[in-house]
Amino acid sequence: MTKVLLSIHVLAAILVVGPITVAASLFPRYARQASPVTALLHRICRGYAVAGVAVPVFGLATAAELGVLTDAWLLTSLALTAVAAGVLALAILPRQRLLLDAGGDDRGAGGEDGSDRGGASRAAAARLAMLTGAFNILWAVVVVLMIVRPGSTTGA
Numbered sequence: 001m002t003k004v005l006l007s008i009h010v011l012a013a014i015l016v017v018g019p020i021t022v023a024a025s026l027f028p029r030y031a032r033q034a035s036p037v038t039a040l041l042h043r044i045c046r047g048y049a050v051a052g053v054a055v056p057v058f059g060l061a062t063a064a065e066l067g068v069l070t071d072a073w074l075l076t077s078l079a080l081t082a083v084a085a086g087v088l089a090l091a092i093l094p095r096q097r098l099l100l101d102a103g104g105d106d107r108g109a110g111g112e113d114g115s116d117r118g119g120a121s122r123a124a125a126a127r128l129a130m131l132t133g134a135f136n137i138l139w140a141v142v143v144v145l146m147i148v149r150p151g152s153t154t155g156a
Contacts, residue, residue, distance in 0.1 A: 002065040009058035013143075016055060020048045021136050024092055028129035031099045032122055042096045049088055056081050077145045084138040092135060095128045 023044040030037045056078065063069050102121055 002062060005058055005062040005065055009055065009062050012051075012054040012058055016048050016052045017139055020045055020052065020088065021132075021139060023048070024088070024096075024132045024135060025129075027096055027099075028125040028132065031096075031125045031128070034103070034121075038096070038100055042093070042100055045088070045096065046093060049085075049093065052085070071149075073145050073148075073150045077142050080138050080142050080145075084135055084142070087131060087135045087138065091131050092128065095124065095131065099124055099128065 023041045027038055027041045027045070030041060059077075059081075060069075063071075063074050068074050099121065102124075
């Protein structure tokens, strides 16, 4: 049963977290261009975020089967996963929505009156790119912890 749970956990991580990291990383670039692609990227992030709950659920089931629920590497991974989920749900998705709602304010160097209306959108997209980078780094650290597993019996 452990192998089945671990397989589902790893597949869910690849098939769910992967698309979120790619779509979230692409969003700021297309938001700066006021591209219609941004709505699709936001939908991908939102939809896969819901499906992403499967990753820690199957991870916890696998950890229970292996008897490692109290290991420091697992608790650290769970904490980082919770932080990454929080960054996605509380920062990335809302900021994507705000940029989508702002619409095409970022189409040129300035508005009709000569003001720089696009600057705020560019700045917001830049902040979103930074948050997305932090989100991706969190997942990279979780992956490394899952592979290295301090105290592992695999000898790796």
